Amino acid sequence: GAVVSQHPSWVICKSGTSVKIECRSLDFQATTMFWYRQFPKQSLMLMATSNEGSKATYEQGVEKDKFLINHASLTLSTLTVTSAHPEDSSFYICSARSAHRLYEQYFGPGTRLTVT
């Protein structure tokens, strides 16, 4: 149980375009989902926290207009990178947790974004 999927697993896009990444909890209801980014050989940095049905909370320094997060259902959250630039190229990982076990996050396999 507790499987989280991400789609796509990798994407290449041109500078200036927008890219949407989906994060789904497959076998549980995720009241909260988290989005992280990871640069090569670095750690995960939390970008934002999204609760189902409410606006996402962004970490300091993360542009909310650039990284649009929607958590419209208990099993799906999306991250849209708008007007992508090469410096947005990174590994994006989502995680999900239920309301019953706040300390457990289940991680997706990640999405590799390359902006050319």
Add this chain to the structure above:
Amino acid sequence: SQQGEEDPQALSIQEGENATMNCSYKTSINNLQWYRQNSGRGLVHLILIRSNEREKHSGRLRVTLDTSKKSSSLLITASRAADTASYFCATDQGSNYKLTFGKGTLLTVNP
């Protein structure tokens, strides 16, 4: 900002040897967790230790937590080539249980 700091940043050992990685953090925590990440992949949860626990075992893994020193260690015994990966500690604080990750240790186990 990063809560956890792992050391060493990189560790290279021979198969069969033990590997020890350390993690330090700065503020009070609810729990500390260790994750493994193979190159270019997602995170695999290894073990969680609560702030009121001092030691925990899971298979070949042994985790210790010293809240007075704000540090934790992960010991992998009898390492295997398949243990080659990056290992991260992550702490959660407060009522929202957001995770803060350390910088990670890259472990290479040579066959």
